[in-house]
Amino acid sequence: MSHQDETHQSGAPTNTLVSITNCVHASASDTSSDTPTNCVYTSASQSFDDETAAKREARQRRYELQRTAATLLRDVPHPRGREWRTVRCLLHFSGEAVAVRYSPSIARASFAGACVCGSVWVCPVCSARICELRRIEIAAAHTVHAAAGGSALFVTLTTPHDISDELSALLGNRRKGGLRGLAGAMKRFRNDRQVKKLVESLGRVGFIRATEITRGANGWHPHFHELWLTDCPQDDRIRVHATEVLLNVWKRVSVMSGLDEPNARGVDLRWSWDASEYLSKIGHEQTWGSARELASAATKRGRKTSRNAWQLLRAAGDGDRDAAEAFSEFAQATLGQRQLVWARGLKAALAIEDRTDEELARHVDEDSFVMSVIPANRWRALLRLPYEWRAQVLDVAENGGPHAVSDFLDLLEVNPSQAREFVRILLEV
Numbered sequence: 516m517s518h519q520d521e522t523h524q525s526g527a528p529t530n531t532l533v534s535i536t537n538c539v540h541a542s543a544s545d546t547s548s549d550t551p552t553n554c555v556y557t558s559a560s561q562s563f564d565d566e567t568a569a570k571r572e573a574r575q576r577r578y579e580l581q582r583t584a585a586t587l588l589r590d591v592p593h594p595r596g597r598e599w600r601t602v603r604c605l606l607h608f609s610g611e612a613v614a615v616r617y618s619p620s621i622a623r624a625s626f627a628g629a630c631v632c633g634s635v636w637v638c639p640v641c642s643a644r645i646c647e648l649r650r651i652e653i654a655a656a657h658t659v660h661a662a663a664g665g666s667a668l669f670v671t672l673t674t675p676h677d678i679s680d681e682l683s684a685l686l687g688n689r690r691k692g693g694l695r696g697l698a699g700a701m702k703r704f705r706n707d708r709q710v711k712k713l714v715e716s717l718g719r720v721g722f723i724r725a726t727e728i729t730r731g732a733n734g735w736h737p738h739f740h741e742l743w744l745t746d747c748p749q750d751d752r753i754r755v756h757a758t759e760v761l762l763n764v765w766k767r768v769s770v771m772s773g774l775d776e777p778n779a780r781g782v783d784l785r786w787s788w789d790a791s792e793y794l795s796k797i798g799h800e801q802t803w804g805s806a807r808e809l810a811s812a813a814t815k816r817g818r819k820t821s822r823n824a825w826q827l828l829r830a831a832g833d834g835d836r837d838a839a840e841a842f843s844e845f846a847q848a849t850l851g852q853r854q855l856v857w858a859r860g861l862k863a864a865l866a867i868e869d870r871t872d873e874e875l876a877r878h879v880d881e882d883s884f885v886m887s888v889i890p891a892n893r894w895r896a897l898l899r900l901p902y903e904w905r906a907q908v909l910d911v912a913e914n915g916g917p918h919a920v921s922d923f924l925d926l927l928e929v930n931p932s933q934a935r936e937f938v939r940i941l942l943e944v
Contacts, residue, residue: 571910571942573643574643574906574909574910575903575906575907576639576829577639577640577643577906578639578640578902578903578905578906579832579901579902579903580639580825580828580829580832581601581604581605581638581639581640581902582832582901582902582903583828583829583831583832584601584637584638584639584828584842585599585601585602585604587828587831587839587842587843588601588602588637588843588846589602591843591846591847592847593847593850594847594850595850599632599637599846600632600633600634601632601634601637601638601641603630603632604630604631604632604634604638604640604641605626605629605630605631605640605898605905606629606630606898607629607630608628608629608630608891608894609628609630610628611890611891612628612888612889612890612891612894613626613627613628613629613888613889613894614626614627614628614885614886614887614888614889615627615885615886615887615888615889615908615909615912615920616879616880616883616884616885616886617883617884617886617912617913618880618882618883619882620880620882621880622913623880623913624886624909624912624913625644625879625880625883625909626905626909627879627885629894631873631876631877632873632876633645633871633872633873633874633875633876633877634872635854635855635872636824636845636846636849636850636852636854637824637842637845637846637849639825639828641872641876644875644876644878645872645875645876648875648878649855649875652862652867653723653742655865655867656723656744656861656862656865656867657742657744657787659865659866660720660744660865664746665720665744665745665746666745666746666747666748666749666786666787667742667743667744667745667786667787668717668742668743668745668754668757668784668785668786668787669740669741669742669743669784669785669786669787670739670740670741670742670743670761670782670783670784671738671739671740671741671782671783671784672701672704672738672739672741672761672765672781672782673736673738673739673777673780673781673783674697674700674738674769674774674775674777674781675774675775675776675777675778676733676734676735676736676737676775677733677734677775678732678733678734679734680734680735681735681844681848682728682735682737682844682845682848682849683844683847683848684696685697685735685737685774686698686726686737686848686849686852687699687700687772694772695772695773696772696773696774697737697738697739697772697774698772699768699771699772699773700765700768700769700771700772700774701739703768703771703772704764704765704768707764707768709760709763709764710760710761710764713757713760713761714743716747717743717745717746717747717753717757718745718746718747719743719744719745719746720744720745720746720861720864721743721744721857721858721860721861721864722741722742722743722744722857722858722861723741723742723855723856723857723858723861724739724740724741724855724856724857725739725740725741725854725855725856726738726739726852726853726854726855727739727740728823728824728845728849729821729822729823730821730822730823730827730841730845731820731821731822732820732821736821742787744861749786754784754785754786757784758782758783758784761782761784762777762779762781762782765777765781765782766781769781822838824842824845827841827842827845828842854872886912886916886917886920887912887917887920887921889908889920889924893924893928896927896928897924897927900927900931904927904931907923907934907935907938908920908923908924910938910941910942911923911937911938911941914941914942915941919941922937923937923938
């Protein structure tokens with residue numbers, strides 16, 4: 516069986532781009548016209564709705580932001596005296612080629628064989644992959660726990676902040692006298708006798724904690740989101756009582772850790788089905804449940820005037836020096852920090868595999884197969900072009916199949932403007 520036959524039987528998009536390819540090739544050799552004019556173009560067989568287009572645009576933006584991050588981080592001192600891994604993300608590769616893999620179940624293409632940085636904090640490309648897989652893990656945990664008759668509380672812990680506060684100080688560094696900042700407050704919070712007593716009364720079997728960081732008019736705003744898996748009934752009286760107990764403790768431990776005393780909104784508790792009503796935006800508006808809120812804390816858009824790391828990065832790419840400095844501070848402060856923390860033993864108890872961020876960034880979907888292989892020389896040529904061209908290779912793979920990828924790379928070597936026209940026609944934009 517030929518490779519082409521294998522590809523079609525495996526479920527890849529059918530290649531119906533012969534007329535497009537011929538026309539674009541013909542126009543590439545026709546110096547009298549920048550674009551083909553006397554041809555009828557045949558689109559790929561898969562139709563696309565607004566959501567698909569939004570996802571495609573979001574991926575394009577991620578690669579553009581990755582370029583901005585790599586450019587900025589080249590001039591940012593690494594706290595450990597090294598080069599930032601994001602600077603080299605997807606540049607090097609193992610073996611002699613980079614593969615384009617296609618997953619029929621989700622109609623998505625991805626690169627395999629290229630080295631990734633695995634940073635959930637400062638790499639938009641790796642972060643998107645990591646957060647989506649973390650969301651699946653959290654959703655699985657919630658589903659298993661609910662199926663066993665359990666309940667869940669969504670807990671948010673926050674403290675006041677000021678424009679003069681440094682992010683590293685707010686997050687907490689080890690100093691003489693013990694932990695400071697949010698790290699110190701959280702340690703004292705976990706070990707407090709009142710909290711332990713409350714946790715026991717709720718029948719909490721475990722928790723998942725995410726750290727979210729935004730920056731607004733009042734400076735940095737790091738805070739925690741926790742999902743508590745409990746065995747208590749979803750009674751609002753229980754929630755109100757728990758909120759009162761936790762708020763009193765959170766106020767006390769925050770002050771002890773060198774932070775300002777939280778106000779009445781310093782602790783927020785909701786049953787997990789309330790959290791599902793929380794709305795946020797990434798590319799387009801969507802409903803966020805507990806799993807997505809936790810897993811995507813690193814990527815969520817800030818509310819009102821606050822901005823997350825990717826919004827700062829975009830502003831920096833547009834020439835905003837303050838945003839560039841803020842992103843640099845963010846990168847240094849979050850290095851080595853864990854964005855998502857599970858209670859010890861919880862994953863094992865729920866039969867969820869324990870994987871690092873870097874392992875998730877390299878993850879290959881089980882049903883995926885190699886659609887195309889990009890030789891080393893072509894991959895290096897692709898790397899010399901703007902980062903967004905990498906996203907377009909994946910667009911072409913998803914919508915045109917292996918032959919379209921080959922034709923696209925041929926055009927890219929000859930005339931990038933014609934390659935861009937090829938993508939435009941293929942995607943019917």
